[in-house]
Amino acid sequence: MFIHKDKFFKIYFGDASDKIFKEDFVSLPANTNICNMQQFANIKKNIKLDNLVFLNQVHGTDGLVLDSFGAGKEKVVENFKVDGDFLVTNIENVGIGVLTADCLPIVFIDIINNIVAVAHAGWRGSVDGIAIKTIESMQNNFGTKLDDIKIFFGPSIKSCCYKVADDFIKNLEAYKFADMVFIKNNDGVYFDLVEFNVRLLKEFGVKEENIYLEYNLCTMCDKSCGQEFCSYRRGDKDGRQMTVVCLEF
Numbered sequence: 131m132f133i134h135k136d137k138f139f140k141i142y143f144g145d146a147s148d149k150i151f152k153e154d155f156v157s158l159p160a161n162t163n164i165c166n167m168q169q170f171a172n173i174k175k176n177i178k179l180d181n182l183v184f185l186n187q188v189h190g191t192d193g194l195v196l197d198s199f200g201a202g203k204e205k206v207v208e209n210f211k212v213d214g215d216f217l218v219t220n221i222e223n224v225g226i227g228v229l230t231a232d233c234l235p236i237v238f239i240d241i242i243n244n245i246v247a248v249a250h251a252g253w254r255g256s257v258d259g260i261a262i263k264t265i266e267s268m269q270n271n272f273g274t275k276l277d278d279i280k281i282f283f284g285p286s287i288k289s290c291c292y293k294v295a296d297d298f299i300k301n302l303e304a305y306k307f308a309d310m311v312f313i314k315n316n317d318g319v320y321f322d323l324v325e326f327n328v329r330l331l332k333e334f335g336v337k338e339e340n341i342y343l344e345y346n347l348c349t350m351c352d353k354s355c356g357q358e359f360c361s362y363r364r365g366d367k368d369g370r371q372m373t374v375v376c377l378e379f
């Protein structure tokens with residue numbers, strides 16, 4: 131587990147040691163505040179949470195904005211029931227999270243307006259532009275400027291392990307840089323999901339120095355920090371590690 135602390139936000143990058151099973155939550159009563167559940171005890175030790183929100187991730191590019199004015203508040207309690215793959219909030223002490231097991235968790239921070247967002251970016255959502263859709267939501271709802279965004283990539287499957295079919299590149303035909311995000315060797319073709327998202331963000335106008343990759347360890351093979359990650363491709367079909375970001379002043 132990693133915790134990134136800054137002046138007004140904290141990010142929790144979980145691992146297999148506190149993995150989540152979505153099935154534990156789907157039948158909870160609508161008003162359950164899940165942040166008090168045992169599964170989140172480790173997060174609560176490190177982040178002051180009043181509430182915690184996850185969506186029902188569908189590998190799409192839609193998301194949910196939780197703002198201060200109550201419009202989203204009734205949705206706060208509908209954990210794992212609202213379809214979506216990104217969350218944006220300006221509410222203090224409300225953790226917003228995604229669950230992953232090889233897909234890429236991306237955290238966005240507007241350091242001027244104090245807005246945080248988190249996205250679940252598998253290959254399909256990435257190719258469909260979820261990273262850009264998340265930023266556009268921050269821009270449209272909160273006036274976020276590109277130069278003010280810091281972006282943190284969490285643990286995901288990386289090019290060392292992400293073997294794909296030889297014709298997978300067809301999925302990226304809309305992108306000029308498609309050839310640059312594959313590694314071909316004698317063993318086959320490997321997709322660099324991380325490089326894809328970095329290039330997408332840079333092309334959109336995010337400064338490269340504002341994209342932080344230090345938490346982006348390979349979920350499938352990395353054990354360098356003594357921790358193992360959930361990896362769908364390695365065989366963990368149900369467990370998911372969580373990435374949670376929270377405004378905390």
Ligand SMILES: [Zn+2]
Binds near residue numbers: 289
């Ligand atoms: Zn790997």
